[in-house]
Amino acid sequence: MWMSEKREKSSSFDEMEKYLEEIGALAEEVMASAFPEGPSWNTKTCCLHALSNVFITPREVIVTADLPNIEPETVKVEAINENLIEITAKMKKKVRFEDLGICHRQGEFSFLRCQGRVHVAIDTEKMEISHEGGILEVRFPRKKIHKIEDV
Amino acid sequence: MIIGLPDVGLVGLIATAYLISELDLEEIAYMDSDLLPPVVVLHAGLPHAPLRMYGNKNLIAVISELAIPAPAIYTVTRELVDWAQAKNVKRILSIGGIPTENRQTIKEPEVFAAASNQELLDTLTKSGLKTLNEGYIVGAQALSMRYSISKKMQSIAILAQSFYNYPDPQAAAIALKELSKISDVKVDVSKLLEKGEEIRLKARDIMKRTQQEMKRMQKSQEYDLPLYV
Numbered sequence: 001m002w003m004s005e006k007r008e009k010s011s012s013f014d015e016m017e018k019y020l021e022e023i024g025a026l027a028e029e030v031m032a033s034a035f036p037e038g039p040s041w042n043t044k045t046c047c048l049h050a051l052s053n054v055f056i057t058p059r060e061v062i063v064t065a066d067l068p069n070i071e072p073e074t075v076k077v078e079a080i081n082e083n084l085i086e087i088t089a090k091m092k093k094k095v096r097f098e099d100l101g102i103c104h105r106q107g108e109f110s111f112l113r114c115q116g117r118v119h120v121a122i123d124t125e126k127m128e129i130s131h132e133g134g135i136l137e138v139r140f141p142r143k144k145i146h147k148i149e150d151v
Numbered sequence: 152m153i154i155g156l157p158d159v160g161l162v163g164l165i166a167t168a169y170l171i172s173e174l175d176l177e178e179i180a181y182m183d184s185d186l187l188p189p190v191v192v193l194h195a196g197l198p199h200a201p202l203r204m205y206g207n208k209n210l211i212a213v214i215s216e217l218a219i220p221a222p223a224i225y226t227v228t229r230e231l232v233d234w235a236q237a238k239n240v241k242r243i244l245s246i247g248g249i250p251t252e253n254r255q256t257i258k259e260p261e262v263f264a265a266a267s268n269q270e271l272l273d274t275l276t277k278s279g280l281k282t283l284n285e286g287y288i289v290g291a292q293a294l295s296m297r298y299s300i301s302k303k304m305q306s307i308a309i310l311a312q313s314f315y316n317y318p319d320p321q322a323a324a325i326a327l328k329e330l331s332k333i334s335d336v337k338v339d340v341s342k343l344l345e346k347g348e349e350i351r352l353k354a355r356d357i358m359k360r361t362q363q364e365m366k367r368m369q370k371s372q373e374y375d376l377p378l379y380v
Contacts, residue, residue: 040355051317051355064255066317068351100353134351135255135317 022083043107048095052087052114061140063087063116069095070112072131077138079124085116087136121145152211152240153336154231156202156291157218157361159248159370160313161354163292165323165343166246166330167214173338176205176212182230186223192216202227210336211240218360219291221367228294232302242305244334245292246326248313249283250373260312260322262329267299267306275307278332283310285377289370307333316362318354320347 040049052065065087067075074090089112096108121143128139155167170176181200191198202215219227235243249263263283266272272282288296292308299306309329313322324340331337343350365371 040359048352049355051358053316066314066351066355068348095352133255133257134348135314137255 041107041109043105043109045111045113046107046109047088047111047113048091048109050087050089050112050114052116054116054118056118056120056142058142060142061118061120061122063118063138063140065112065114065116065136066134067112067131067136068134069093075129075131075136077127077129079122080115082121083118085118085124085138085140086113087116087138088113089136152213152235152238152243153330154213154243154245154291154295156213156215156245157357157364158290158292159250159315159365159373160311160317160319160322161358161361162248162311162313162319162322162326163246164214164357165318165320165350165354166326167212169323169340169343170327170336170338171205171212171214173342174207174210174336176207176210178203179206179211180204180234182227184223184227184230186220186226188217188220190217211235211238216357218357218364221364224291224368225294228291229298232295232298232304236302236304240304242307243295243299244307244309244330245295246309246323246330247288247290247292247311248315248319248322249286249310250315250371251312254312254314254319257312260319260325262309262311262326264310264329264333265296265308267296267304271305271307275333280309280329280332283308285379287372287375287377289372290365290368316358316365318351318358320344320350 050065050067052063055062063085067089069091070089071092076088078086080086091110091112094108094110097105122140123143124140126141130137153167155163157164181203183200187202190201192201201217205212213231232243261281264275264280265283265288266275276282288308296306296308309326311322311326313319320343324343327338327340
């Protein structure tokens with residue numbers, strides 16, 4: 001019997017590019033958590049950044065997000081890539097800086113958005129979504145990356 | 152004196168800020184410290200220290216609009232308790248949250264209390280509050296209780312079940328309801344509940360920064376089970 005790891009077949013150039021992308025994204029994440037200086041909004045995309053958490057258990061990955069003031073039926077959960085989940089939802093009504101008491105900036109926001117980085121393989125097709133008390137919870141079963149093959 | 156500093160679910164801060172607004176308390180003092188970030192908060196165009204005290208002749212309320220850096224928490228809390236003693240404060244009451252897993256499935260969060268001595272604890276129980284019998288309290292609430300005891304001042308901690316790092320106005324409202332059972336501070340929390348979603352949107356930034364400080368002070372120890380044989 002041999003332990004085999006499932007991997008997509010691709011050129012070494014693709015592999016290298018993929019690793020570099022991953023390193024870049026990881027570095028960005030580390031920097032973001034060490035120096036969270038960026039704003040929690042984006043006027044270009046009309047998004048406010050939602051607070052979120054990622055919990056990794058032996059069997060599943062649970063991503064939660066605090067989504068106040070949204071229309072629950074507009075929630076979208078998307079796998080940007082194997083390791084990055086994006087959650088967006090349309091707000092019940094647009095929020096302007098002015099509504100938040102800010103007069104020295106201009107812009108309005110229609111969406112709440114957050115991204116969760118997942119460092120383990122997950123099955124995005126089997127995700128389960130629930131929305132309770134304003135908190136969105138998305139559960140992904142973890143993919144088995146090893147299997148035993150009979151010879 | 153009621154202390155509501157940024158902590159788990161921002162419960163104490165939200166509750167105390169609402170109290171200040173509802174009781175129309177006046178700003179009476181502020182903390183100036185080299186240990187705090189060089190920040191002023193502008194409200195209606197005027198600068199305010201982020202950590203400040205409001206009050207009337209019967210009550211003092213302390214809030215901070217910035218996350219207290221973990222290394223500063225000892226000095227800041229000690230200074231607050233010393234100041235309270237100098238002002239002849241009878242009792243220090245801190246409001247906070249207990250991080251609770253699956254909080255979103257809890258319709259009505261429970262509130263627990265701890266007190267600096269048995270007599271006070273009995274009073275809380277008689278007033279209908281549940282007591283936090285075993286567990287850890289970490290951060291400003293823990294220190295305000297410790298320093299109060301060393302100064303022989305009465306101290307109570309009120310802790311509502313809440314999200315760990317999502318702002319929790321509902322938990323703040325329930326903590327205020329429980330507070331009314333043990334004090335003359337009574338406010339209608341319906342506006343706080345109505346404004347819940349707006350507060351959650353506005354509080355994202357301070358929650359994020361508070362989360363970093365909670366991590367630094369090992370706040371997650373509040374999940375631990377204490378060993379006392």
